[in-house]
Amino acid sequence: MTDWRDWEAGMGNLLMLHDYTTPPQQYLLQVIRGDTPEPETRLCDDRYVRKDSVTVLFSSEQWKKETEYIHKDQGEITKQGPSVSIIPNWDIVNAFHVCQPLPEIQHWIERCRGRHWPPAQLLEAAWVAPSFLVPVGHHDSDFKREEWRLSPNLIERMLMFSFNMIQIKCFIVLKLIKQSLFKKMVGECITSFHCKTVMFYTIERTHPSLWMEDNLMFLILLCLQVLRKWLRLGSLPHYIIKGVNLFDGKLSVVQQRRLLQYVNFLIKNNLQDLFYINIDKLGYRLQGCGIRHIGQAGGVLRRICVNKSISLMLTFERLERFLIHLKINTYNVQNPNAFTEQNINSKLRTCFEHSRNPQLKKVALEFINHLYALRNSMQSSKCLRLRNHVFSVLIRRFKYSLNTDVASNRLKLASVLYCCGHLQAAVRVLEDVERSYHSKVKAVCGFRVIEGDRDLHVFANIISDNCDNGLYEPQFAFCVKFVREEAYCAPYILWFEMNRNMTEEEVAQRHYSDKHWMDSAEVDALPFLYYLQYLTYGGLGERDKQLHAFGILESYTCDLRNKIIMFHDETALNLLGHCYEMEGDYEGALDYYEESLSFYDTNNAANWHVQRVQRLIST
Incomplete structure (x- = not known):
């Protein structure tokens, strides 16, 4: 809950805490009693920890440990960020639902109003879409074992579902570039979420008339130029939540410079490296579409x-x-x-x-x-x-x-x-x-x-x-x-x-x-x-x-x-x-x-x- 007025008797009530010392997108969860709207003062649960002499917090790390313990006899457990999964190649995240709309989401909706994308209907749906708190802290925080990250994943899902076919193709090619070309430069540091964010910013600011099948290579070029801009600034902002740099904890300054040099090379050489990507036979597919050179794109x-x-x-x-x-x-x-x-x-x-x-x-x-x-x-x-x-x-x-x-x-x-x-x-x-x-x-x-x-x-x-x-x-x-x-x-x-x-x-x-x-x-x-x-x-x-x-x-x-x-x-x-x-x-x-x-x-x-x-x- 974001406010004491959301307290409900008989429920597990957790109050979201955020101040100037808490990183953007991160919250601490104070345990509130279920029989009376008062803070819990006892460590009556293994998942509870004290922040100070008074405040009792619900620990994200202890939450994941308990989840891991419960499933320890059901197979091999894979942990990745907030995910604790027993199913291979699946991410399973247990999360808390936030009762009320949050200022971070409201600010994003107001920023996007009047633009051609996201559409107005999507923004209206986003207004009532629930957000979640997932168990992962900020890598630089003093309370990273206790912190929970705000996740507007349902809004991000709606944004992805709003993509047209050429936008989907562009996103797929970006992921292939990440997996085959960027991986050689910086390993697994660039993720699908980075690619998704670059797509959001590109679509938001690019005229709809440019998103045509014949423009695929040109549109990929635009996406890489957006990525180049963020690499130059040393910060890839989260598309929805203000103040979050998606490079933090993922891409070091040295890796950012290395990747920037390669992205510059890609752009100057008209993306010719794309024709040598073997995953899904991308190069052959591009050539099969009659795309061999995009030198005209600059003109x-x-x-x-x-x-x-x-x-x-x-x-x-x-x-x-x-x-x-x-x-x-x-x-x-x-x-x-x-x-x-x-x-x-x-x-x-x-x-x-x-x-x-x-x-x-x-x-x-x-x-x-x-x-x-x-x-x-x-x-x-x-x-x-x-x-x-x-x-x-x-x-x-x-x-x-x-x-x-x-x-x-x-x-x-x-x-x-x-x-x-x-x-x-x-x-x-x-x-x-x-x-x-x-x-x-x-x-x-x-x-x-x-x-x-x-x-x-x-x-x-x-x-x-x-x-x-x-x-x-x-x-x-x-x-x-x-x-x-x-x-x-x-x-x-x-x-x-x-x-x-x-x-x-x-x-x-x-x-x-x-x-x-x-x-x-x-x-x-x-x-x-x-x-x-x-x-x-x-x-x-x-x-x-x-x-x-x-x-x-x-x-x-x-x-x-x-x-x-x-x-x-x-x-x-x-x-x-x-x-x-x-x-x-x-x-x-x-x-x-x-x-x-x-x-x-x-x-x-x-x-x-x-x-x-x-x-x-x-x-």
């Missing part, structure tokens, strides 16, 4: 990459144009003589009408998501301004607009949670954004343009790893924007951005397009992420994590290589300066505020910050 891959680069650039330009229209519409509904929320509702109704037109449906739905998010954020701001903290419904509504892009509305949600004091919830949202915001995410801004940020080679670089693996998942991050009606959803320092001019003359200097956004706060997603982490970790008293976020913000903002992907340098520098200010380093804060002014000396909130810090220094 096919390059053509795919060029096409995807052009497609990605067109998508970027479409999103950029979309943001321009969205901001103009947002500016128009912020008429001080009208009720803004009513104007937004009117726009939503118009978009809904357009969504019935097949040609306009996609862009209409995008507008609806963004306008809905804006209205929800404005309502949240109003609740915070009136100190009405009963707005859980508004918080829940954010989920309908979180997927507009990788980061912007998630960061708004984190900002709302921070502003209303839900710091732990804010941290979880920020951690989710940080996981999603990988190095290939492309930033998009509706107004500012960076020279060279739309060259074709930029987009080719974004998808270079994806092309290497036959994958195509372009992701974009919009700048985070707070209009004045959202002020109470934003950290106080961003209020200065909403009033960035010090004189009316500065307002007169604004270009036509500047007027659409300069009365709002707008910041690039990554600097805002690190700034919010600094605030939330500080609020929680987690000083080490706060300083880590501070250091990342400074490193990112000051790195000249990031200038081509940052649209609001001055605002990022203002956030960094404010961190220095909160640290009590006023000279450091002034340095960054003045650097911000070197980008834009007017219509820049840094002018207000400089005056404030100078007053603090003078006092």
